[in-house]
Amino acid sequence: MPILVCGSLAFDTIMTFEGRxxxxxxxxxxxxxxxxxxxxxxxxxxxxxxxNIAYGLRQLGAHAVPLATLGNDGQEYLARMQALGVDTAHVNSAAESYTAQAMIMTDRDNNQITAFHPGAMSMAHENPVPTRKDLTVAIISPDGRDAMLTHAKQLHAAGVPFVFDPGQGLPMFNGEELKQFIELATWITVNDYEGKMLSDRTGLSFQDIAARVRGLIVTLAEHGCEVWEGGQKTVVPGVKATEVVDPTGCGDAFRAALLHGLEQGWSLARCADLGNRMGAAKISTRGGQNYTAPSL
Structure with missing residues (x-):
């Protein structure tokens, strides 16, 4: 069944700094x-x-439906998604803007410095959640601020269960806005840094947050992740990458696996286990969208 992926489409310029x-x-x-x-x-x-998430879903054989906005330079990206079998029916184009651009620099310890130009992403809120009956699950991933707020409300009103994945967009929201996302969402996924910020801004512990949603996942890089359900924590062990080449996009690979498992009706722990394997597969390859998903 279709999985709606609300978030950004961007061109990534990826640079490697050989020092620290x-x-x-x-x-x-x-x-x-x-x-x-x-x-x-x-x-x-x-x-x-x-x-990235749509790519990962296609690697798993899922039906990915991005809800996103490209700029006037996005025809190449649109053609790539269509060639991969991604459903682009709800990808809009902003004629007077460039597609979002990320400049990502990684050092030898896999620390990263990123500069981001939002471009057409800033108008993503003008592209509403589609009124289709076949959507089983969705995700709110980093996007324009207004788009994240608007799409969360629209998904909740439509009765579509969704994952709230604020990612690098989390600092755009204050405590009350983040509490609203928590109230609207079905699941939440953050990394450990984002989780600390989410907790600090809302004044809610992980136990408190987990009590308000069906599940909370806190990823811990190579150490796996914590799965919180009903106020209880389960640690899902990490998967060691065969070779650490590039961490760019491994979080999105994890999210793709999470969505695939949720659409299949898996337990959250099983979803997280596949996510850890997908993330390890991504970090062992070079490039933003060129890894092979692990077997299920």
């Missing part, structure tokens, strides 16, 4: 920060959370 950021940035001189990083490796990939 910590060795180039002097804490005592942050007030006059002026640094330059030599990046011998650079490539351009198809990215954005909706694009």
């Amino acid at each position: 950021f910590a060795e180039q940035i002097l804490p005592s001189q942050l007030h006059i920060l002026n640094v330059s990083f030599l990046v011998p490796a650079l490539r351009r990939e198809y990215g954005g959370c909706a694009g």
Whole structure:
């Protein structure tokens, strides 16, 4: 059944810095920060959370339906999604904007610095949740601020269960707005850093948050993830990557597995286990959308 993926479509410019950021940035001189990083490796990939998640879902054989907005330079991206079998019926185009652009630099310790131009993503709220009866599950992933707020309300009103995945968009919202997302969502997924911010801004512990939704997942990178249900925590062990090549997009690979499992009616722990394997498969490959999903 179709899975609605609300989020961004972006072009990712991915750069590799062969040193360590910590060795180039002097804490005592942050007030006059002026640094330059030599990046011998650079490539351009198809990215954005909706694009990455939809790609992962197609790798698993699922029916992915992105709800997103491209810019006037997005025809190449649209053609790629269609060639992959992604349902693009609800991908809009903003004629006067560029497609969102992310510039991502990774150091030798897999720390990342990212610059992001939202472009057409800023108008994603003008693309409403479709009124179709066959949607079984959805996700609110990082997107334009207004789009995330609007689509969450529309999904809740339509009775479509959805995952709230604020990701790097979490700082855009205050405590009351985040509480509203929690009240509307069916499940929530964050990494450990985002989870701490979500807890701090709302004043709610993980137990409190889990009591308000069907499930909360807190990912812990190579250490796996915590699955909170009914105020109780289960730790799902991580999967060791065969080779750490590039962490870009591994969180979206996890989300794709989560959505696939939820659509199949799996337990949250089983969904998280596949997510850990998908994330490990992604981190072992190079590029934004070029990994092979593990067997189910």
